[in-house]
Amino acid sequence: MLLMCCGDHDAASRHVRTGLRTDMTTRAAYTSDASIFRRVPAAILEPRSISDIRDGLAIAKAKNWPIVGRGGGTSVAGNAIGEGLIIDTSRYFNRIIEIDPINRTATVEPGVVCDQLRQAAAPYGLTYGPDPSTHSRCTVGGMVANNACGSHSVAWGTAADNLLEVTIMLADGREVTVDDTGCDDPNIDAAMKKLAQDHAALIEAELGRFPRQVSGYGLHHILKHPARAIAGSEGTIGIITRLKVALVPLPKHTALAVLAYQTVFDAAAAAPYLRLRGVNTIEGMGGDLLAALRSKNGQERAGENLPGVDENGARAGGWLFCETGGETLEEACELAHQVVGVTPVLDAVVVHDQTDMRGLWHIRESAAGIVTRLPDGGEAWPNWEDSAVPPENLADYLRDLYDLMAKHKYQGIPFGHFGEGCVHVRISFDFSSQAGISQFTSFMKEAAQLVSRHGGSLSGEHGDGRARSALLSEMYSPAMRKLFEEFSLIFDPDRVFNPGVLVWADPVDDGLRMDPGQIRHDPQPRHLFPKDQGSYRNAVNRCVGVGACRSSSGAMCPSFQVTGDEVHSTRGRARILSELLRGETLAGFSSTEAEEALDLCLSCRACAQECPVNVDMATLKAEFLYHHYRRKLRPMAHYVMGFLPLTMAIAHKIPGFALVLDAAMRTPAIAKILARLGGLDQSRPLIRISPVQFRRWWKKYSQPDSEVTAATTVVLWPDSFNNNLDPRPAQAAVSLLHKLGIAVVVPHEFLCCGLTWHSTGQLKTARRILEHSAKVIHKYCDQSHTPVLALEPSCTVMLRKEATGLSPDLRVAELAERTVSFVEFVAPLIKNAVDSGQLRIAERNIQALTQIHCHERALGNPGPARGLLEALGIEESCIETGCCGLAGNWGFEAGHAEMSQQLGERELFPRVKAARTQAAQQETEVAVIADGFSCRTQVEQGTGERAQHIVELLDAIVEPSS
Incomplete structure (x- = not known):
């Protein structure tokens, strides 16, 4: 669709040239950031150049749109959303222009991610000082706009303190640059300096009272450091197009002291005394954070390495994390031990190993997402998110804040930059009713009054945004707020940039994302959603927008890692589903926009583990597909791939x-016809079908005599992949179990975990198949201790984790309890058998390259396999990028082959090819291990090499001693 305005063909041509996105799918993905607010934008611009931004501003002027700049969208204050044009610089406008190690500066475009800059500076022994917990995805432009700080601010200051020069584009398309001498536009320069000089006494009295006072504009910087006055302007005066920032030397060595205190108030009271030279962080958190972390999936033992925590739980109620630096490791450690002795502590630990330090820091850095779910499972929200007081006032302020929360019957878990008096807290606001919203607004006003009484600031680093701008009247005099308005008008006389923020502010309850209107479409789900009170809406609202899914590290959101498109992030999809439920911009579950956004979700489940609040997009997608296609004809690929287990079982019954069928699928001309008819991608080969089914092989298999006298019996789950498509892993499993003296039972009835039906949203069928299978298995497991061993990781996870969320059948729960991954079961047995001399390991020089199945990485336990290989003397390296790119049925569906190939090319394909070349050169064996059938298929189709299940390798090298 072209945007035409009163015959403005020039504006229309600019639209085409800049690639303005006006489709509802994209607009829905940008309706919120990490805040509680919602605004539906008119269009999204992802500029590649300065001229694109200039064209975007011209279009906005022609359409009378307000303009909002956006980076990573990780703001919790609602200052990266708007109803007009969103200019997102994160995708393309993100070059590091220059690193100057001599002058210790970096010149960058605004979309550069913080970690990207830090990595570029690291070879020179430098870093960018500000490092908020979102450093893996927040952009430098956004950090400067909000005056972000981070954990190292006690040593390296705020974004303002590190800003040397900033170029912004004004509404008329002009660029102006502000540095430490002033603005290169003489009129703006004169107006800025006159404002500061004429009101010097007022500015001195109300601004710059302590480092974390970032609410409002930094007018106190104008006369000495003019560029710093632009920091914290929250996109209200122009669009940042270029930045020069200071770099600081990295400590050569670091250590970490973690101090435990009886209460969080004790930790807060101690923090100011730890501001010693060489102490780079003084981060604090409350004891409830640990309970919230442990309530997450698979985190029951989290934080056991914290001081003040033992097998009975946490004795401590608060912690401080103090990182120290030094020229030598001894110097850093000595300072860390000195920190421990400054104040009385309940307990303390000092570590210098990088792995140990990362493990401890992970607890603190995950806090922003963790505390959105309270230990009792209740929801908690930002908004009174990052208030700050002079550090010496922090303990008293925290006590009063707790009292205020108690008065309103709210819960919250504090954490933050205690050394600088800055507190982050997510609070259990109730947005489900007008009464709840009224209480929220009352609390916000009282909290603003409270922090002002303690000499503090509404915001300590995230900006005021829509969260707190309307409350600046509680902190500043009318004269100062008038001064803020005058400053804004110097740059933006027409008030087009980010209206409603800082000046002429929106009310704090205007446009809430979770208001009662969000429940227009919330049908009874097929999934049970036990952790979300049985509600699809609550499951969608788990996404608070912290943006961990936008990080280039980790396995989460493979499609986003390839495209960089917000629509393809977990957060973007969650925002679209939220709009679907609201029913204002999207047509409920019939929405084609939501279908489009979910099409490139691989259902890898990385988000279920790596997302700080465990948003499970695979389950949300399956639920959506169920409602979207209910009583409608589905895409043919859903039938072909969904019913694949049953189809293959029937195929093997016909002699x-x-x-x-396998021969036909290997014939190119026939295969293309079959793919076209089946709705599959014609550009990739089809799967292979085994001529011999594993069950048939099992019936003819000669049972060893020890089978009769075996002390242990197991049921081997004949999953559809290893049963019908590639029986070699199952055959190796039987052989290995018999070497271990274990009796094997293989059910002869049709069994399936229902995964292929689940991933295509055919949930009723998935549940029937699952309950049938549980009923069958129950017959074979009359003894309570009989385990069910599963070879295929996706089936293992489906049976152990997902099944009970789909069916309340007690036999399904029993099956979930019985199911064990094959390697998890045999690993200790093999180690014991080798140690006792019952078995031996063949002498072969083997190196292993492992592709861990994405479901196992997310919800399973790959640890036993890695530990076993190490114990057997096999050197292993692992593919770190997560999903192989095939993802079961996803990679075969029409239109997905190209991205599937791109995902494989990230690391998997090059590593497999390099491993083979290296093995040939060094005359060693390389075993490419991929326990998932789809992973093995992807490796073979992408490299021509055959990967094997780990059980095949184990069976080949584990031999009887005699």
């Missing part, structure tokens, strides 16, 4: 048919 010779599996062989004929």
Whole structure:
């Protein structure tokens, strides 16, 4: 759709040239950031150049749109959303222009991610000082706009303190640059300095009272450091197009002292005394944070390495994390031990190993997402998010804040930059009713009054945004707020940039994302959603927008890592589903926009583990597909791939048919026809079908005599992949179990975990298949201790984790309890058998390259396999990028082959090819291990090499001693 305005063909041509996105899918993805607010934008611009931004501003002027700049969208204050044009610089406008190690500066475009800059500076022994917990995805432009700080601010200051020069584009398309001498536009320069000089006494009295006072504009910087006055302006005066920032030397060595205190108030009271030279962080958190972390999936033992924590739980109620630096490791450690002795502590630990330090820091850095779910499972929200007081006032302020929360019957878990008096807290606001919203607004006003009484600031680093701008009247005099307005008008006389923020502010309850209107479409879900009170809406609202899914590290959101498109992030999809439920911009579950956004979700489940609040987009997608196609004809690929287990089982029942079908699928011309008819991608080969089904092989298998006298019996789950498509892992499993003296039972009835039906949203069928399978298994497991061993990781996770969320059947729960991954079961047995001399390991020089199945990485336990390989003397390296790119049925569906290939090319394909070349050169063996059938298929189709299940390798090298 072209945007035409009163015959403005020039504006229309600019639209085409800049690639302005006006589709509802994209607009819905940008309706919120990490805040509680919602605004539906008119269009999104992802500029590649300065001229694109200039064209975007011209279009906005022609359409009378307000303009909002956006980086990573990780703001919790609602200052990266708006109803007009969103200019997102994170995707393309993100070059590091220059690193100057001599002058210790970096010149960058605004979309450069903080970690990207830090990595570029690291070879020179430098870093960018500000490092908020979102450093893996927040952009430098956004950090400067909000005056972000981070954990190292006690040593390196705020974004303002590190800003040397900033170029912004004004509404008329002009660029102006502000540095430490002033603005290169003489009129703006004169107006800025006159404002500061004429009101010097007022500015001195109300601004710059302590480092974390970032609410309002930094007018106190104008006369000495003019560029710093632009920091914290929250996009209200122009669009940042270029930045020069200071770099600081990295400490050569670091250590970490973690101090435990009886209460969080004790930790807060101690923090100011730890501001010693060489102490780079003084981060604090409350004891409830640990309970919230442990309530997450698979985190029951989290924080056990914290001081003040033992097998009975946490004795401590608060902690401080103090990182120290030095020229030598001894110097850093000595300072860390000195820190421990400054104040009385309940307990303390000092570590210098990088792995140990990362493990401890992970607890603190995950806090922003963790505390959105309270230990009792209740929701908690930002808004009174980052208030700050002079550090010496922090303990008293925290006590009063707790009292205020108690008065309103709210819960919250504090954490933050205690050494600088800055507190982050998510609070259990109730947005489900007008009464709850009224209480929220009352609390916000009282909290603003409270922090002002303690000499503090509404915001300590995230900006005021829509969260707190309307409350600046509680902190500043009318004269100062008038001064803020005058400053804004110097740059933006027409008030087009980020209206409603800082000046002429929106009310704090205007446009809430979770207001009662969000429940227009919330049908009874097929999933049970036990952790979300049985509500699809609550499951969607788990996404608070912290943006961990936008990080280039980790396995989460493979499609986003390839495209960089917000629509393809977990957060973007969650925002679209939220709009679907609201029913104002999207047509409920019939929405084609939501279908489009979810199409490139691989259902890898990385988000279920790596997202700080465990947003499970795979389950949300399956639920959506169920409602979207209910009583409608589905895409043919859903039938072909969904019913694949049943189809293959039937094919093997007809003598010779599996062989004929496999031959047809290997014939290119026939395969293309079959792919086209089946709604599959014609550019990749189809799967292979085994001529011999594992069950048939099992029936003819000669049972060893020890089978009769075996002390242990197991049921081997004949999953559809290893049963029908590639029986070699299952055959190796039987052989290995018999070497271990274990009796094997293989059910002869049709069994399936229902995964292929689940991933295509055919949830009723998935549940029927699952309950049937649980009923069958129950017959084979009359003894309570009989385990069910699963070879395929996706099936293992489905049975152990997902099944009970789909069916309340007690036999399904029993099956979930019985199911064990094959390697998890045999690993200790093999180690004991080798140690006792019952078995031996063949002498072979083997190196292993492992592709961990994404479901196992997310919700399973790959640890036993890695530990076993190490114990057997096999050197292993692991593919770190997560999903292989095939993701079961996803990679075969029409239109997905190209991205599937791109995902494989990230690391998997090059590493496999390099491993083979290296093995040939060094005359060693390389075992490419991929326990997932789809992973093995992806490796073979992408590299021509055959990957094997780990059980095949184990069976090949584990031999009887005699």
